[in-house]
Amino acid sequence: MRLVPGVTLVRADEVLHAPENLWQSARGGSGDYFDAVNDSYRQLKQVFAVPDLAAGFRSTAYWHLLAVGQPLRETRHTQDPDVARGWVTSRRAFNNTVNTELDDQLLVLAQARVELERLKVLACRPGLPVVLDTNMLNHWRRPDDVAWPEVLRNWGETVKLARVVVPLRVVDELDGQKYSEGKALRSRATRAIEYLRETLAGGEPGQPAELRNGATLEIWIDTDDRGGDADLAILQCASDLDALHPGTGARVLTGDLGMQLRGEQAGLRVRCLPETYRKVSEPTVSAAATGVLQPGGS
Numbered sequence: 001m002r003l004v005p006g007v008t009l010v011r012a013d014e015v016l017h018a019p020e021n022l023w024q025s026a027r028g029g030s031g032d033y034f035d036a037v038n039d040s041y042r043q044l045k046q047v048f049a050v051p052d053l054a055a056g057f058r059s060t061a062y063w064h065l066l067a068v069g070q071p072l073r074e075t076r077h078t079q080d081p082d083v084a085r086g087w088v089t090s091r092r093a094f095n096n097t098v099n100t101e102l103d104d105q106l107l108v109l110a111q112a113r114v115e116l117e118r119l120k121v122l123a124c125r126p127g128l129p130v131v132l133d134t135n136m137l138n139h140w141r142r143p144d145d146v147a148w149p150e151v152l153r154n155w156g157e158t159v160k161l162a163r164v165v166v167p168l169r170v171v172d173e174l175d176g177q178k179y180s181e182g183k184a185l186r187s188r189a190t191r192a193i194e195y196l197r198e199t200l201a202g203g204e205p206g207q208p209a210e211l212r213n214g215a216t217l218e219i220w221i222d223t224d225d226r227g228g229d230a231d232l233a234i235l236q237c238a239s240d241l242d243a244l245h246p247g248t249g250a251r252v253l254t255g256d257l258g259m260q261l262r263g264e265q266a267g268l269r270v271r272c273l274p275e276t277y278r279k280v281s282e283p284t285v286s287a288a289a290t291g292v293l294q295p296g297g298s
Contacts, residue, residue: 009116018043061100130253136273144212148213149213200218251270
């Protein structure tokens with residue numbers, strides 16, 4: 001689930017409650033299906049981006065029901081029993097279709113409630129979210145080799161715990177690089193995958209693992225954009241975390257200039273590690289040459 005930028009979890013919770021009540025009333029016979037669609041559409045359109053709950057209410061079934069519903073709802077009179085039976089049959093079929101649509105949309109709302117509660121849990125996890133890109137896991141020392149309290153302090157952060165987040169798209173990239181033609185890249189990606197697997201072994205998918213150095217490590221389980229632009233998918237993860245933590249925001253950790261520039265353009269705060277954390281086998285290049293931010297830069 002993804003909220004419209006600027007919408008808080010508190011606001012999303014309030015807005016979702018109203019359609020839940022509307023649709024329950026309509027299903028119970030004390031509310032109108034078309035009123036539920038129209039009122040819910042206006043409210044949800046302003047809050048939920050993915051999935052687009054508002055658009056889902058105006059389904060194909062809705063437009064068909066809208067076309068036939070008004071004549072059936074009008075009061076009509078006839079003395080012909082055959083005509084009357086036809087009206088009754090049509091009305092029964094219409095009501096059954098409406099009830100089916102109500103049931104389907106109530107299931108959608110129930111799933112949205114589950115996803116929203118999941119976002120609340122994710123937002124309550126302690127620490128400053130630090131989103132790693134693929135470059136960090138390939139070319140820099142492992143997260144458990146970083147003195148996070150010192151790094152956070154040098155960045156000017158007041159939070160002392162780092163919540164290190166690896167987007168699922170990064171895992172996908174590493175999995176693909178294991179079969180690269182380049183021997184060095186294959187080796188680095190394989191070691192990174194093994195490290196993630198060993199560190200997170202025994203835990204539930206998406207749950208954080210405690211590191212020994214003032215940090216936690218977790219995989220951000222999100223299937224959005226897994227086949228598209230990897231950088232954009234990683235930045236979307238950071239953007240989602242940034243929105244979920246209005247107090248602190250999130251940070252993007254990268255050693256790649258392109259990612260840095262794209263992150264800054266997206267309004268995200270990008271950071272890098274001191275050069276001493278670059279893997280020994282990697283050439284050391286000055287920040288002036290790479291354009292990568294120094295710790296504490298904005």
